[in-house]
Amino acid sequence: MTDTSPPRPAGLALRAEADGFDLTLDGRLVLRHRADDPCLFAGRGEERMEMYRGNFDIEDYVVERSPLRHAAIEAGRIAFSSRPGEPARLRLHIEGNALRFEAPDASINRLWLRVWAEADEHVWGGGEQMSYFDMRGRRFPLWTSEPGVGRDKTSEITFRADVAGRAGGDYHNTNYPQPTFLSSRRYALHVETSAYCAFDFRASDFHEIEVWAIPERLEFFAAPDFLELVEALSNRFGRQPPLPDWVMEGAIVGLKDGEASFARLETMREAGVRVSGLWCEDWVGLRHTSFGARLFWDWRADEGRYPNLRARIAALREEGIRFLGYVNPYLCNDGTQFPEAEAAGYLATDGMGRTALVDFGEFDCGVVDFTNPEAAAWFAETVIGRNMLDYGLSGWMADFGEYLPIDVHLANGVDAKLLHNRWPVLWAEVNARAVSSRSLSGDALFFMRAGYTGVQSHCPLLWGGDQSVDFSRHDGLVTVICAALSSGLLGNAYHHSDIGGYTSLFGNVRTAELVMRWAEMAAFTPVMRTHEGNRPRQNLQIDQDPQVLAHFARMTRIYARLAPYLRDLSQEAVQRGLPVQRPLFLHFPDDARTYAIQDSYLYGPDLLVAPVWRAGETQRRLYLPQEADWVHLWTGDVHAGGREVTVESPLGAPPVFFRKDTQYQNLFLSVIKI
Incomplete structure (x- = not known):
């Protein structure tokens, strides 16, 4: 035991x-x-x-x-x-x-x-x-x-x-x-x-x-070993609730196509995609800028873009699919909630005592001042509680926690330079407060990219931010592995990323290979979620290519098949604070060759995942840790640990191994039949 x-x-x-x-x-x-x-x-x-x-x-x-x-x-x-x-x-x-x-x-x-x-x-x-x-x-x-x-x-x-x-x-x-x-x-x-x-x-x-x-x-x-050390840090910084069961039913499909999103979702389901949620960032409406289509930062449902949305959300839930949206801690000055917040004194000010306006790229916003307890309570209850949770949303991206300007004046009198790093934690606390007020901890799921010390106590899920839509070494697919491993050591049990990346600039666009390789990795992470990116019309979408769609559908079925294993890992995270994605040394502390490995990971203690993260590769060379025998998932070949191996890795068969003596062997082998 x-x-x-x-x-x-x-x-x-x-x-x-x-x-x-x-x-x-x-x-x-x-x-x-x-x-x-x-x-x-x-x-x-x-x-x-x-x-x-x-x-x-x-x-x-x-x-x-x-x-x-x-x-x-x-x-x-x-x-x-x-x-x-x-x-x-x-x-x-x-x-x-x-x-x-x-x-x-x-x-x-x-x-x-x-x-x-x-x-x-x-x-x-x-x-x-x-x-x-x-x-x-x-x-x-x-x-x-x-x-x-x-x-x-x-x-x-x-x-x-x-x-x-x-x-x-x-x-x-x-x-x-x-x-x-x-x-x-x-x-x-x-x-x-x-x-x-x-x-x-x-x-x-x-x-x-x-x-x-x-x-x-x-x-x-x-501590005498790394597992105990990670547990001690999780005790210090806070534990997250378990992943909601509904998440493990399939992918959270990200579409921002207004009313057409529902029809596109149905096409995906007919193609065999397992879906747990529909995520529509644009539930609040759009504005168009030179960067691309941006959201309208007013945090109310835009029923012009999504007619009869409340009823559509309820109907999806009857089918076992949750609806997710988007929110951030700023209010556009041409929206309906800005005047209310300004009149109540809920917004940060400038050096002249006027409402501070921040340029977010061709539109201006006020900063909701979470150092003012009344402003934090208003945002949690009115914006998230009433406008989102009571409306039927089961989750959302809680974005832009890193944006606190360093020259604004805050209600508590603390220099914004000293509060800037802490701002994501205050933002996470507001979101968690709204969820708790509806007794939905462990069911409603919000995810953040920004964080700092203590965010673990409030944020139930991290996402890796805005990677480029490519295989690049410092901003592509491989970087989200490093992100999951580093943050996981500090008490963040759950991490995921935008399948296919997000940022498309200067002619850099997604390829079918990138989307499929990213989906392969995501199937062995706590949450699968797609994103159309900042320039959806210029980039390949999953439902636009039959091969990509079929591949994605299979990956969602693999992810859902592993739900019993993921559920056990989630419970372990609750009890001990251990991350779902783990560096190899966490379970092989005496194998110093694992200390610098950042492009493969343990998915719990029993699966080793080594995603293909370079374009054009159909083989992958990786290191298998000592003191274990490893079974290649797709071929059944057994490899002794403590050495490097090269395995064939065609699309659809990412390098995945399991421990020969695992109690989950039958579950893992069932994946081959999908």
């Missing part, structure tokens, strides 16, 4: 040394300080931040960065100063498994801490990272933003996106950062702060943490 008792708290021990100290965590050295090799630096900086439609240009002018060489150890605390005899500038208080910061020097607004590291150490986490799962060797700013197009400064598409609208990304850009990392030394570190910060893993003997404020504390977690 699996031991589900919570891991004991990590123990910090301080040992004075000549000219410094060592701080250990259950015997692991984490901080080493000497006068000639200090672990702590403090100073001041003057940042420059510019936001343009969710993208940020950020740089810092460092006025002071001073090593705090002298450490005076007192009972349970360490006082740091530049040299002996000078007043303490910073103090660290040891409190259980945490270090609490105190800053007697009020001038300090920058801090750099060096955590001891081993040369061959691996580190993971950082929220939802899309380019690099093993973060060692790189620097990662942690600031919620649009990830940007292409995410590769050497690519043409990123260059063109930068030139056209400052919208090109980089490897570290993410909707969901979190200042938490796990180490292959089997401990984890979390920085409790909402300020801009960065993790720098480029040095061989230390990891440097940079924070643009005095953090509240550093929290440490330790």
Whole structure:
């Protein structure tokens, strides 16, 4: 029987040394300080931040960065100063498994801490990272933003996106950062702060943490194995409810074609597609911009575009299909709800006390101020509760949590720069509050791309954001695997993505191969959901190609057939906080060859999935972990672990293996007959 008792708290021990100290965590050295090799630096900086439609240009002018060489150890605390005899500038208080910061020097607004590291150490986490799962060797700013197009400064598409609208990304850009990392030394570190910060893993003997404020504390977690460590982090950040049973019946089909969406859905069902939900972003109506068709941000049903929608939703539900919509925390100033929110004082203001208006690309919106309890309650009850849940919606995309402008004024008086990272959590809390008010936790399902520390407690499902409609290394299909693995280690049990990608710019459009390969991967994730993308008419849709449609239908049947397994994984997530998609090392901690693998994953403990993520490939080379024999799902061939194998991977037969001794063998083998 699996031991589900919570891991004991990590123990910090301080040992004075000549000219410094060592701080250990259950015997692991984490901080080493000497006068000639200090672990702590403090100073001041003057940042420059510019936001343009969710993208940020950020740089810092460092006025002071001073090593705090002298450490005076007192009972349970360490006082740091530049040299002996000078007043303490910073103090660290040891409190259980945490270090609490105190800053007697009020001038300090920058801090750099060096955590001891081993040369061959691996580190993971950082929220939802899309380019690099093993973060060692790189620097990662942690600031919620649009990830940007292409995410590769050497690519043409990123260059063109930068030139056209400052919208090109980089490897570290993410909707969901979190200042938490796990180490292959089997401990984890979390920085409790909402300020801009960065993790720098480029040095061989230390990891440097940079924070643009005095953090509240550093929290440490330790465990003998990675499973317990992930469970401890889930205990800290919050558990999600189980996936709704209705989701596991098939795919959530995304269509934004007004009244025609219902007929297209029926065509898909007649082709054998298993459907659990119809997701219509455009339930609120459309406006047309140069980026493409955009939604009308007023968060009421547009019964001109969807006549008699409430009755259609009820009829679909009778057939076992739920209806999902879309919402975000902004109100367009030409909508019906903006005047009500403005009159009640629910919107953030500018420096003159006027309602702040944000340009979202050819239309302006007000920012609903969730630091105002009355505004948060109004949005949860009126906008989501009455307009959506009471109307019949069973789920929605809760979008744009990363967009809080840094120059608005908020009701609680906190600088928007310090609340920017926390904004997705406040947004998730509003959505969860609406769901809870209708006693629908575990049934209504909203999904978010933005996040930060604590979003796990409120958001029941992540999605990977707006990937490009291609196979590119930094913005294509493969990036959502990395996103699921990194976020899953921090207590986010459920992750999924837009099948076929979303962003289509500069002539970059979907291919049939891309859509089919993406669907193959999605069949082995917690949720299958399609999206028509930002330019639906320029891109291939699943119901436009008979081969693609037939392939997709089969993948939805495979997904539905695996529902008993997924249901068990969902219950394990509730009980232990373990993710459904898992890095290989989570179950094979002593196999160091698994530590940097980010293009294959364990689907629960018993399935290994290695999606084909390069265009034109019909074979896949992958590594099978040690201490297990692996059965190739489609051929039945048995492979010993601890080596690389190459398998044929034609369309319709993605590389999937199961453990030879699994109790789910009959279920897995039944997939072959579909």
